[in-house]
Amino acid sequence: MKYIAINFLQSILLIIVTPLFMGILKKFKAILRGYKGSSIFQVYYDYQKLFSKGRIRSSHSSFITQIGPILSLGASITAVFMIPTFFSSGETYLGSLFLIIFMMSIVKFLNTLIGLDCASTFGGMGTSRELFLSMLAEPVMFLTIMFLYFENKSFNIFTISFNNSSGAFYSIGHILAAISFFILLLTENARLPIDNPETHLELTMIHEAMILDLSGTDLAFVEMASQIKLMIFLTIFINLFMPFGAATTLGAVTILKASVIFFIKILVILFGISIIEISMTKSRLFRVPELLSAALAIAIAAISLNYFL
Known part of the structure; x- marks a missing residue:
């Protein structure tokens, strides 16, 4: 019962602080570009503004746009409730990587339906691009999962995090798999150089094109889902490839120390993403397969090294 309670509380905390970390990411990018930028709490204000507005929907849209x-x-x-954050006991029936992927696929499926439902040219264009990239990203995801299974003999993220939490030594294959998953993280969350989340230029939009016709609470829900999805991928990355410092036993001091270490790791990764996004431009759509092919090759190399070494 104690494990269930702490897993529930850490998941709730992750949801609450997600807008804060998105604001910190924007603040990092602003500072690196040489200007002050908005408050790190600006995302909360944006949600308040969107929830105070009404919904305006296309006359061609159906119930999909209403409930999507x-x-x-x-x-x-x-x-969020299927993944560990700063505490992992290794004793849970939740945490199947395939179930987590399935839930993330539902988010993508609903977003693509919303993009198509509004009968907008931009929505259809963004949807086709999103599915094109997903088709290329899925082999990378499954090969990375297979590497983790060969390394830990488990598909459960709680078990993998628990086994690797000592952080005494990470093999070359483990590091290569982490690089491959990081490229996947950027792709699945529409970050540079795959997509630019800050632009609304029609010819280059991918994710933003699918939600271009949304407003008010509909837009707030989709934006919240996208930001939570990014935090889920960051949390999965930390718990699969760098879970050192995670709490494996219950104790106030242990939990507090693990939570601080976890949030520091999140900030470090967000700072790395901000450096990537201010130093790189968006790639042409047909250059993205080259990047994902490199990620696929890295994942294959990781599995090979794990097998032969």
């Missing part, structure tokens, strides 16, 4: 945003947010929140 809240279902997308619900799927993202559900996935």
Whole structure:
């Protein structure tokens, strides 16, 4: 019962601080670009503004646009409760990587339906691009999962995090798999150089094109789902490839120390993403397969090294 309670509380905490970390990411990028930038709490203000506005929907849209945003947010929140953050006991029936991928696929599926439902040219264009990239990213994801299974003999993220939490030694294959997953993280969350989340230029949009016709609470729900999805991927990355410092026993001091270490790791990764996003431009759509092919090759190399060494 104690394990269930701490898993529930850490998931709730992750959901609450997600907008804060998105604000910190924007603040990092602003500082690196040489200007002050907005408050790190600006994302909370943006949500307050969106929730105070009404919904304006296309006359061509159906019930999908009406229920899709809240279902997308619900799927993202559900996935949060399937992953560890700063505490992992190794004794849970949740945490199947395939189930987590399934929940993330539901979010993507609903977003693509929303993009198509509005009968907008931009929505259809963004949807086709999103699915094109997903088709290329899935082999990378499954090969990375297979590496983790060969390394830990488990598909459970709680078990993998628990086994690797000592952080005494990480093999070359482990590091290569982490690089491959990081490229996957950027792709699945529409970050540079794959997509630019800050632009609304019609010819280059991918994720933003699918939600271009949303407003008010619908837009707030989809944006929250996307931001939670990014935090889920960051948390998965930390717990699979760098879980050192995670709490494996219950104790106030242990939990507090593990939570501080976890949030520091999140900040370090966000700072790395901000450096990537201010130093690189968006790649042409047909250059992205080259990047994902490199990620696929790295994942294959990681599995090979794990097998032969």
